[in-house]
Amino acid sequence: GQQVMQIPQYQHVQEGEDFTTYCNSSTTLSNIQWYKQRPGGHPVFLIQLVKSGEVKKQKRLTFQFGEAKKNSSLHITATQTTDVGTYFCAGAMDSSYKLIFGSGTRLLVRP
Amino acid sequence: NAGVTQTPKFQVLKTGQSMTLQCAQDMNHEYMSWYRQDPGMGLRLIHYSVGAGITDQGEVPNGYNVSRSTTEDFPLRLLSAAPSQTSVYFCASRRGNQPHNYGYTFGSGTRLTVV
Numbered sequence: 543g544q545q546v547m548q549i550p551q552y553q554h555v556q557e558g559e560d561f562t563t564y565c566n567s568s569t570t571l572s573n574i575q576w577y578k579q580r581p582g583g584h585p586v587f588l589i590q591l592v593k594s595g596e597v598k599k600q601k602r603l604t605f606q607f608g609e610a611k612k613n614s615s616l617h618i619t620a621t622q623t624t625d626v627g628t629y630f631c632a633g634a635m636d637s638s639y640k641l642i643f644g645s646g647t648r649l650l651v652r653p
Numbered sequence: 654n655a656g657v658t659q660t661p662k663f664q665v666l667k668t669g670q671s672m673t674l675q676c677a678q679d680m681n682h683e684y685m686s687w688y689r690q691d692p693g694m695g696l697r698l699i700h701y702s703v704g705a706g707i708t709d710q711g712e713v714p715n716g717y718n719v720s721r722s723t724t725e726d727f728p729l730r731l732l733s734a735a736p737s738q739t740s741v742y743f744c745a746s747r748r749g750n751q752p753h754n755y756g757y758t759f760g761s762g763t764r765l766t767v768v
Binding site: 548551575577583584585586587588589590630632640641642643644645646 | 686688693694695696697698701711712743745755756757758759760761762
């Protein structure tokens with residue numbers, strides 16, 4: 543079945559350092575979404591990427607979708623303590639209504 | 654708008670008991686789904702629905718039933734609770750029955766412990 547792998551599992555950074563999480567799918571995706579979950583909270587939708595090679599930015603966050611539509615990344619520039627949480631990618635296959643989540647990357651930021 | 658409402662927030666069950674986790678949304682979203690979240694395993698899809706009267710299995714459907722009699726409600730039933738079903742359960746909904754356009758809105762979750 544469809545699998546979405548995400549690395550690293552954990553990342554502990556000093557405030558001001560950059561952070562990147564990577565997502566890889568075993569199959570070609572129709573789109574990929576990114577979510578953030580604060581400790582004790584629920585996932586919150588950040589963005590969706592649909593096109594091959596697409597790059598989108600939200601302030602300090604940069605999202606990329608690979609040319610083959612099988613991988614994606616989220617890069618945070620100059621992390622802040624408010625960035626703490628777990629970042630999930632979630633992929634959907636063509637002609638499927640299922641959204642499969644990666645295992646997430648937990649980001650910890652030292653002030 | 655309340656968004657996605659899940660009840661209860663916490664529940665303790667004994668092995669073998671049954672119960673229903675409630676999920677309701679007031680956004681007229683067509684698509685609803687149930688996920689369970691376990692440490693280190695992300696969110697795994699249990700069941701999903703693309704509209705009233707239509708449901709389908711996700712990655713881990715065994716031990717759970719769903720029904721979708723109305724657009725607003727999507728209850729998840731545990732038939733005979735087992736300790737392996739101890740988890741945090743999230744209900745989510747989104748607009749449209751195409752996966753391309755919209756992100757999910759998640760409920761605040763139900764933390765279930767089976768003893």
